[in-house]
Amino acid sequence: MPPNVNSTTCAQCQDLDASYNSEDFKLEAIQVLGDAIRVPTESYDDNGAVGEDSRWDTFAELHRVLEATFPRVYESLNVTKVNTYGLVFHWQGSTTANALSLGRSSRQSKSGNTDPYSGYYDGTWIWGRGSCDDKSDLIQQLLAVDSLLQQGFSPARTLVLAYGFDEESKGTEGAGHLAQYLEETYGCDSFALLLDEGGGYKDMGGIVFATPSTSEKGYLDLKITLSTPGGHSSLPPSHTSIGLLSRFITAVEDNPHQASLSRTGTPFAMTQCLAAYNPVYPEELRELARKAVMDDAALNMLQERLLASYPMYKAMLGTTQAVDLVEGGVKVNALPERASAVVNHRIAEHSSLGELQQHLIDLLTPVAAKYDLALVAFGSNVTSGGSGQVTLSDFLGSALEPSPVTPTEYGPWAILQGSIKAAFESSPTRNSSKVVVTPSLSTDTRFYWNLTKHIFRFSPSFETDMYNGLHTVNEGKSFRADSLNEGVRFYTKFILNVDESDLL
Template identity: 35%
Template sequence: MATKNNIPWWILGSLIVALASLFLAFQDSASLQGIYQFKFFESSVAPKYLFGSESVCKQAPILSPTNTQVEQFIRDKVEDPKYQTEIIEKLSGLIQIPSESYDDLGPIGQDARWDIFYQVEKYIKTKYPTVLKHAKLDHVNTHGLIFTWEGSVSTKSSKPILLLAHQDVVPVLTENVPDWTHPPYEGHFDGKTIWGRGSTDDKGYLISIIESMDLLMKSGFKPKRTIILAFGCDEEISGRNCARPISELLHDRYGDQGIYMMMDEGSFGLQTQFDQSFAMVSVAEKGYMDMQINVTSPGGHAANPPDHNAIGVLSEIIMSIENHPFPGKVTTKNPIFNFLECAAVHAPERSFPLNIRNKLQRVENGEVTAQVQLAKALDNMRYFFRTSQSVGKINGGVKINAIPELASTMVNLRLAVDSSVAEVQNHYENLIRPISRKHGMSFQGFYTEAPDDRRKISLSAIDALEPAPVSPVNAEAFRVLSGTIRNTLKPLITDTKFFWKLTQNIYRFTPINLVHNLNRAHTTDEFIVAEEFVREPLFFATLILNADDTVAK
């Protein structure tokens, strides 16, 4: 099922943290020349955004490693049916370990539910003895794992490449198990698809990157650039227990901007958009905030209620929030604009709507009206460029015949990349303060105190995080990534917040075709297509080889 503009509904409706931003057309420029069709559009269309223009979104050349012997070894491996059976079995076995992370987990070493990650580590050690032989394993806060394969060149003169994955998965509710086609922790393979919690998020990714290191070691490859694999244990619950200490250890070891390139999950993989194949590489990440709103008022007997009790006032606040969503506009600061530029010149002319094309130059010129108009034209993509808000929890009252003294709600927000925590907080303060005045209640904002009043509305921010810096697309590291994608992936007919100080070159990309609600990650019947999964190690190994080729001899 698809929406207008041929963009799958499940992509556009997702409430995402990672922003799918810059897209790389697989089609070679040379092959496009045969179908260039330059036409005159209305005067607002600038020539640079005509279909087939060579001045916008130039494609990186296909990049092949100079070490052709190692590359061929890995290509032969991933095409070998015996090898494919083995790597599928490895993923299936890892899925069978229910390494769930919970919001209410206590400290590692005190809460026994963390102990499942000992099994994950044991499994990795059992399946990858070659990696343990040649790479150093560091433990961070017990269950965070860092594998370091030292290169022959100093990390001072040649920065390491860092590949991230996480061991934990979203819990499966007991009452939902019967809804699964195959048990969530069986790791069932039906000959085409591998089913189970974590198959896509993120155990398939984890197996693929450690498999790439294993294959490179077995090929006899000797890296010049140090290669680091880091596996967190709590990505699904904010990363404070593993991701943060992993980043701190690596920062202590390599310093500011001490990493050449960092790769992580978090993109939409390979997609067909506007009748063209694109590799969707995320170069930005939306900000995050949970907002709590408390409404307090005197209690009493329900036989003598006020006109508006705490629950009623809170309901008014919630309605006001939902009736005043954040405005949408597409600016050049948002990487989604780069995607539209790429699509305008690389997608078939007939498939890229004129009402989008003819606004691009005006947006680039800074016309606010055009920014808003373009957002309206792309309303089904609204959360790529708009701050999202979702009321997720509400509590109030303890007894039906008692007037509630406290009512509270929590709102989950994903901040647009060109927004800020302060901007979002100001929006809510301006929205809710008049409601407090209307009901004669004191108001406590995010950074202001209110009198100790029994009738009060208070706001607080939890886990407030600014949008991530936009990673550069003109860097050598991005050209290496782009060239590797074009070399290893076929056209379709079809926890990084703690690491910002380590490198600007943070790219989020999953080298498979993610379909059906991102392969149903976080929900019932999560899966990964086997024929795509078995080729993932080729992508990561080739990326490592290409990055190694940039090291000065």
């Protein structure tokens, strides 16, 4: 009997890769993502708590869609709802091996201020808000699990899928509650590894690089608040609170943070990968990168050349700052008694929240003294003054240290690398192309740091698989249908590889 004929006495499971390549599976995946997109799930910066703010109620409809779409998953896995709309799928393994976790930022939600939520497929693209960021990962993962269940797969290692619903706002209602639940249920450091959304594929000079993130920059939204006496605009002081605020903003912008290329940092590791494998990488930089492994002078020169050649390195190698919000004044004939600005900071991997706060205090204390202003910084009185007060604070309490850096020397990293390469290089749509896997920087897993030291952030798609930019009016507007199937293939291989590996 030929291998392509199934025997009744020696039944053979269907090749999952072959099923993912079929037109029927593709159309099913498109329909499933379209159904999820058509539920207008949104989160907002001013959302109240679940149970108090009715805007969360739309997620109940998405849950109904998921349950109707994936009955096999809901019947076979233990499904728990956390804080009403967070979802945890528990697939019990047959052994006591540490668990694998997928999801979280493969969130159910997407904030925005425009329609549509059509889910329309035009032959190439699946249209609708949330199609990219990030209902596509959510659906791809559930499709992979459903397909494995259909083939009779039963894991040796427990698999947990956890999905929040407010990552684009604060994350506290979704991932915040999920993290607490997972810690209470499984314990700290209980997961062999965790895969979240993050970097994807990039074509560089004809070579494809996969860029899973292994660390995250820290975060601080600095609020600068000026309080001064009011009065009539016909009798103004030399500087109103708005004018004084401008001095502090200028001081911040005129003193950007210094970049630093550290051999132990993620940007250095990424640079080494690019220098080794990118065919169009400048030869001067390639040679400097080789020498920089041991030579301090070469390391300093490499940093200078990278900053001069690639604008992204300015953000990667240092703490960034951007003045994003400003307000003040109520009437044109009344002196503003209060004015404020918010400066967004992304803290460098090698720095810390405390170092940033001290930098701001040292920088702005002389400005406060010059204008006879009392300075209160992060809850402490720094200087006194008689003309008003300037307050430095953590806007919305969002401050965050840089994340621990995920190790890339052993086990979990090797499994992720191998899974990416296996899924990409065996794909019939990739024409036997090779892929290089390199670590990178990202954001968004802060609630889960206690669960494992091995957190990776990766989404198996190209930037060109997403139409329109992120964090714009029409963010996440459409997703390329062919990439949807490729994502299911990757998650399937990843789950199987983790389950069978002895590297964890």
